[in-house]
Amino acid sequence: MPDRALPSPAARLALAARRREIDAVRLLAGRVELAEAIGTLIHALQRERGASTIYLASGGQRFSDVRLAMAEGARQAESSVRAMFDAYEAPGQGASARVLALMAWTLLGLDAMQDLRSRIERRTLSAHEEVAGFSAIIAGLVELIYHLADAAQVPGVSSLLVAFLHLVQGKEEAGQERAVGALLFASGQCSEAHQQRINHLIEAQERNLQVFCDFVDAPLREKWEAQQLLPGTARLERLRRTLCAARADAALDAQHSDAWFEVCSERIDMLWELELALARRLREACAEQVRQAEQDLHDSEAVLRHLRDRPPLHQHAVERYFDLASQPGAVPEVIDGSSGQSTSLLELVHSQSARLSSMESELDAARRALHERKVIERAKGVLMSRLRMTEEAAFRALQKTSMDQNRRLLDVAEATLALPDQAFQQLAQQGAAADAKPRSR
Amino acid sequence: MPDRALPSPAARLALAARRREIDAVRLLAGRVELAEAIGTLIHALQRERGASTIYLASGGQRFSDVRLAMAEGARQAESSVRAMFDAYEAPGQGASARVLALMAWTLLGLDAMQDLRSRIERRTLSAHEEVAGFSAIIAGLVELIYHLADAAQVPGVSSLLVAFLHLVQGKEEAGQERAVGALLFASGQCSEAHQQRINHLIEAQERNLQVFCDFVDAPLREKWEAQQLLPGTARLERLRRTLCAARADAALDAQHSDAWFEVCSERIDMLWELELALARRLREACAEQVRQAEQDLHDSEAVLRHLRDRPPLHQHAVERYFDLASQPGAVPEVIDGSSGQSTSLLELVHSQSARLSSMESELDAARRALHERKVIERAKGVLMSRLRMTEEAAFRALQKTSMDQNRRLLDVAEATLALPDQAFQQLAQQGAAADAKPRSR
Incomplete structure (x- = not known):
């Protein structure tokens, strides 16, 4: 285990994060x-x-x-x-x-x-x-x-x-x-x-x-x-x-x-x-991301090798920790430069955390699109099975409610999923499903 | 590898899903x-x-x-x-x-x-x-x-x-x-x-x-x-x-x-x-979930042992596949009974998929709460760093906008994160941050 030669558990975890x-x-x-x-x-x-x-x-x-x-x-x-x-x-x-x-x-x-x-x-x-x-x-x-x-x-x-x-x-x-x-x-x-x-x-x-x-x-x-x-x-x-x-x-x-x-x-x-x-x-x-991640690991290893013989956290580093930690959000959330240039374990870990955090923000839009698709599909499925609607009638019902009530389609779909069973029974009885056609596929 | 004795790759994947x-x-x-x-x-x-x-x-x-x-x-x-x-x-x-x-x-x-x-x-x-x-x-x-x-x-x-x-x-x-x-x-x-x-x-x-x-x-x-x-x-x-x-x-x-x-x-x-x-x-x-998952694996293994000598998918099963697959949402989304009672691979896989899918719905509320926390924290952080607001002033600004515009706090926070850099520069210049106090912690 060459890692055990590293200056501290924090350094080992920072490298483990890179490998992950x-x-x-x-x-x-x-x-x-x-x-x-x-x-x-x-x-x-x-x-x-x-x-x-x-x-x-x-x-x-x-x-x-x-x-x-x-x-x-x-x-x-x-x-x-x-x-x-x-x-x-x-x-x-x-x-x-x-x-x-x-x-x-x-x-x-x-x-x-x-x-x-x-x-x-x-x-x-x-x-x-x-x-x-x-x-x-x-x-x-x-x-x-x-x-x-x-x-x-x-x-x-x-x-x-x-x-x-x-x-x-x-x-x-x-x-x-x-x-x-x-x-x-x-x-x-x-x-x-x-x-x-x-x-x-x-x-x-x-x-x-x-x-x-x-x-x-x-x-x-x-x-x-x-x-x-x-x-x-x-x-x-x-x-x-x-x-x-x-x-x-x-x-x-x-x-x-x-x-x-x-x-x-x-x-x-x-x-x-x-x-x-x-x-x-x-x-x-994918190839570019693998290449980049390997380069980052290589850079981090170089920084940590350089640090091996220094004391784990000297006076200056303590000041810097509380300085960094008192930035907005307290925990690393703001990027402050590329990790390749970090010269201390503290800077390395801080910029790594900040980069991973900003990656999460980048991923939010993608995750939102997938979530929206899932919720709308599921709401459609509920209308189809509970009110015996066709797929197209179910989608149209969601869309119409969204337009009539000036709410986002996602919100209408979420509200549909939150409806209790009785609500569907009532809707079905009231013939609210009157315009639903027998399924035609 | 005892799994290789199982009737089909589908059965092996179904068991792998249980183990996962x-x-x-x-x-x-x-x-x-x-x-x-x-x-x-x-x-x-x-x-x-x-x-x-x-x-x-x-x-x-x-x-x-x-x-x-x-x-x-x-x-x-x-x-x-x-x-x-x-x-x-x-x-x-x-x-x-x-x-x-x-x-x-x-x-x-x-x-x-x-x-x-x-x-x-x-x-x-x-x-x-x-x-x-x-x-x-x-x-x-x-x-x-x-x-x-x-x-x-x-x-x-x-x-x-x-x-x-x-x-x-x-x-x-x-x-x-x-x-x-x-x-x-x-x-x-x-x-x-x-x-x-x-x-x-x-x-x-x-x-x-x-x-x-x-x-x-x-x-x-x-x-x-x-x-x-x-x-x-x-x-x-x-x-x-x-x-x-x-x-x-x-x-x-x-x-x-x-x-x-x-x-x-x-x-x-x-x-x-x-x-x-x-x-x-x-x-x-956690202990209850582990116990339950182990019991489910045990049940599935029993079903699959029982099926080993049968043909992989007989005529009845094909009809049943298209019957199940034509249910609302096409892909397993609806629970149809406990998996322990499945008697065929098809029923087993279908009820497993349906159960995992309904678990996802259950998790949505938890995920939403965590997402909301993250987005609001992040929006607060942005206001604090860009407009030099205190944490409390930043939160109050989000809350006030939410009330004034009758929008959810989450939506206001998301809109804040989507603001371009220039918007913050303008806001800072216009003294919109006039009521922001120097940070006091």
């Missing part, structure tokens, strides 16, 4: 890789879902081979993810019980895919059921990315991971929009429930992509904004209008079906490109 | 012990601070022996804490870099105590400086408890730890109130700045003890409420009124000095009894 930073960044780098692999699997499943929908909607006439090729691609992406999951069984990977349980849940879903595929092959389920099956598995994968991002505590990386999560989720809503719209155009029929679903998916996409923009750095944000100006986006908007403006139960022109699939796929491919670019940025950011 | 729960509770139990030891050290330092104040204010005439006895008590409490810190140097203790750096900072403060004590002995510093010195070290210890509580993610324990933190902090404010009041009565002089400080300490105590009440269970809350009705509380309130209602620079009756010290000490002893009772509750809650 490096450990945290390394674990995060592993989580980033996993999130990337899950994103790739989601993309493969989305492609397979699209092809399977056309296969089923065409009565097995179209996309028969394409579907098989995409299923093969999904299986390959799946095996990468499975291999990564294996490594998380061992302790010390920093994965929480919640993450491990979600991984187990995800694996069961992937096991069930076998059966789903053979039913699609035999065409013994409807296209709507097929979309719902794929979407359920993808939802579990997205949730897993959420929990991987939630555990991240490294500035510069956590924000990008929040952006990544919201991009993946926005892309999944784009994928569902493509599937639902394709089925409507193919069937030539539109219903109000389906229109509401499409509208909901469009709004949800925009919200998620907005959060992506808020947390990603400028080059990627500009890339996204530039793509919004391309002609494909305008074509998509026109077809969306056709779909949403159609009178309920009016006939839809089945001819639009291919055009719809094409412009939606273009949009999804574009989001996929963004995802790949963001994954690269994430890997770079 | 046990690890998390065990680590938390260690943190609870540490928080308790820190609370004991804080109490010993508070007693030494009180005795030292009287020693200095009496020109070395009084409490000379008492002070030495209390210093000895503080040294003993300190050595227990130091021994515990040592264990955290090794990895795998679940302590973050921030906690380790704060431990190092705390140790430097305790090293500096040696010098502080010898200056008190020689009476080469003022009683106000002495109080500030002790208070700075105690503030670091309280901050450490905050970070230990912040990392706790176990329902039933986290809430109690939040209660513990706020009780310790309220008790420290009671300690500072005793010290400041004793000095004022002893000097026979009162100033507006000191009255503001006393008022601030009273309000801060009430806020913290309110949070303690919100998070503690009924028996302890009732104990606290009963104590509020004792005659000592009324006597304290009368003396507080004498102190706060005195005209600035009016003479105070030095005769009240002993009575003040006595009723304040009674209150602090009562808070200390509450702290001991709460520490016992915390230990019980």
Whole structure:
């Protein structure tokens, strides 16, 4: 134990703190890789879902081979993810019980895919059921990315991971929009429930992509904004209008079906490109953080070696301690220069604490975005299960209350979660759920 | 590796999740012990601070022996804490870099105590400086408890730890109130700045003890409420009124000095009894959680042994997967019975995920209270350093804005932290800080 040669327990703890930073960044780098692999699997499943929908909607006439090729691609992406999951069984990977349980849940879903595929092959389920099956598995994968991002505590990386999560989720809503719209155009029929679903998916996409923009750095944000100006986006908007403006139960022109699939796929491919670019940025950011943390450890070791032969705390240091300790907030909260220049253990520990504290502030925005998502999802879930609302009706109810009462959506969602059981029983009895439609996915 | 005999990777991950729960509770139990030891050290330092104040204010005439006895008590409490810190140097203790750096900072403060004590002995510093010195070290210890509580993610324990933190902090404010009041009565002089400080300490105590009440269970809350009705509380309130209602620079009756010290000490002893009772509750809650987690692991292992020879996912299970996965929220969020009764891997994983998810909801309130404390402390710190306000003026500014604009204190604090640098420069120039007094601690 070379550490025992250090001047004091405080010096040893200061070095241990540095090492813990490096450990945290390394674990995060592993989580980033996993999130990337899950994103790739989601993309493969989305492609397979699209092809399977056309296969089923065409009565097995179209996309028969394409579907098989995409299923093969999904299986390959799946095996990468499975291999990564294996490594998380061992302790010390920093994965929480919640993450491990979600991984187990995800694996069961992937096991069930076998059966789903053979039913699609035999065409013994409807296209709507097929979309719902794929979407359920993808939802579990997205949730897993959420929990991987939630555990991240490294500035510069956590924000990008929040952006990544919201991009993946926005892309999944784009994928569902493509599937639902394709089925409507193919069937030539539109219903109000389906229109509401499409509208909901469009709004949800925009919200998620907005959060992506808020947390990603400028080059990627500009890339996204530039793509919004391309002609494909305008074509998509026109077809969306056709779909949403159609009178309920009016006939839809089945001819639009291919055009719809094409412009939606273009949009999804574009989001996929963004995802790949963001994954690269994430890997770079992790590597940079590891490098920085290693340099900091190296510098601290140098300072402490230099201090080894000095008395632990001389007179000047005591004065300086109370001087530093009497600064606003009493405990280190204010940065006073880079730790690399510290020349005493006191300065080193103070600047280290101050830096870690300011990192926490940086992380607050990322944590807030994740918290907001979680609370709103949970409030939606409560409305869906208690008042038998569809997802879109539940979200609209939260949104309407937020606008009517001029309160933040987050506050309304929190208030919803705090409602006692009786309140829901009353609401359900009073027929407040009258506008809730039977669930249509 | 006996796990390899399990039916599937999903089963292995489900068991790993159970084990991770046990690890998390065990680590938390260690943190609870540490928080308790820190609370004991804080109490010993508070007693030494009180005795030292009287020693200095009496020109070395009084409490000379008492002070030495209390210093000895503080040294003993300190050595227990130091021994515990040592264990955290090794990895795998679940302590973050921030906690380790704060431990190092705390140790430097305790090293500096040696010098502080010898200056008190020689009476080469003022009683106000002495109080500030002790208070700075105690503030670091309280901050450490905050970070230990912040990392706790176990329902039933986290809430109690939040209660513990706020009780310790309220008790420290009671300690500072005793010290400041004793000095004022002893000097026979009162100033507006000191009255503001006393008022601030009273309000801060009430806020913290309110949070303690919100998070503690009924028996302890009732104990606290009963104590509020004792005659000592009324006597304290009368003396507080004498102190706060005195005209600035009016003479105070030095005769009240002993009575003040006595009723304040009674209150602090009562808070200390509450702290001991709460520490016992915390230990019980940890032991119960460990027991529960071990039982759950045992049950899961039994289920999985039973499943070993069955096919991993039969037809019925696939139907059930999509049935469960299509419930509101798609991913397990709803509890459907105790995990002990699960008879299939699917049910086991689903109920495990659902239980972990509902635990997260339970933790939200505790996390919110800690987040609120952090943001308000940070906003206060920013106002203190940028506008050179005292702690009490900074808090009052936040509170006034909150009332004037009818916004939550938390929102005002968040908005303050989001202000750009120029805004503070303008505010400072416009003399908006005109009512800020020079810092008086």
